[in-house]
Amino acid sequence: MAEVSNPAVVAPTEAAGKASSKKLGTQLPYLASPGSIKTALDRIREAAAPERVHLDFVNTILKMKGGTGAAVIPFLKKIGFVASDGSPTELYKRFRNKTSGGAAMAAAIRYGYKPLGDSREYFYKLDDKDLLNLIVEVTGAELNSSAAKQILYTLNALREYADFAAAQPGDGEVQQTSIQEGSSGGSRPGGADRSKYEGVGLRLGYTINLNLPATTDQAVFNAIFRSLKEHLLSYGE
Incomplete structure (x- = not known):
């Protein structure tokens, strides 16, 4: 496991993804308060999975309010935990199970930070210095920009939950249909049952x-x- 940097060196703000006035060339998920994702993930494991992950769920059940709470939902969508309609995906559900949670988080990291994986397959094994350099290379951000550092700190927070050794081949290829339609949407069956839906x-x-x-x-x-x-x-x- 790579050494996790202390996110306290960056002054947290309420808005997520707006730490730098310079627009990044390639967007990578991050929170302006990276420590808040650990709070969210720990409480997601404790709480029952909702039908929809909406602001009231984040405020009331996860007990995360204000701009920090509002930033959690779009971040969870970017890493494949929440579908576009707000429903929890299979990754979300697998993460809640501590047995499969490490592999689920590894898949979420591969999905959310795919541009890093396209450049370096084993980016998640890099130390902080090399990983920050890779982030700067992929995003086009300045080396000392707060955005690049917050991407690093957010990714490091996720890496604490990930077990890449337990992840199955192809786990990072989160199915787009499940993310776009949601796990509750289901799919049309085949075979004998298909006639009922035709x-x-x-x-x-x-x-x-x-x-x-x-x-x-x-x-x-x-x-x-x-x-x-x-x-x-x-x-x-």
């Missing part, structure tokens, strides 16, 4: 008024109704 969707009702020709020729009526069936009534079959 055709489920928007249903429209409509009224058709026909002006029929004045004729007694049955073939004319047959042609009209056959055309209706082929072009309207059979849509979606």
Whole structure:
């Protein structure tokens, strides 16, 4: 495990990700108060998993208020713990289990800090000096910028929970569908159960008024109704 730097050397602010006025070229997740992620993660393990991770959950259950609490949700989304709809992902649930939590955090780090992994596969094993240099290289930030340091401190806080040796190959490739749709959204089944879901969707009702020709020729009526069936009534079959 790499040595964890003391985040106290950076004066914390309430806003996350705005420590430097210079916009970073490649964005990496960080909190302006890096120590707050440890508070959030410890309380996430203690609390029951909610249907949605919203501000009231963070304020009331995780007991994190103000700007610090507000910054937690977008950060959890960036590391793959919370889906775009606010629902906890499988990584979130696996992290709560201390047996699988280390591997889950390793996967979250690989996902959230993928640009670092693209540059150095084993970036998570680097010491603070080399990791900071890599962050500066990837983001384009200044070496002494508070943003680069806060990325380092935030990542170090996450590394305390991670067990990369227990992580399975491909764990870092968090499935985008689960993050975008949420774990509660499910997926459409295949096989025999699929037939129950086929055709489920928007249903429209409509009224058709026909002006029929004045004729007694049955073939004319047959042609009209056959055309209706082929072009309207059979849509979606």
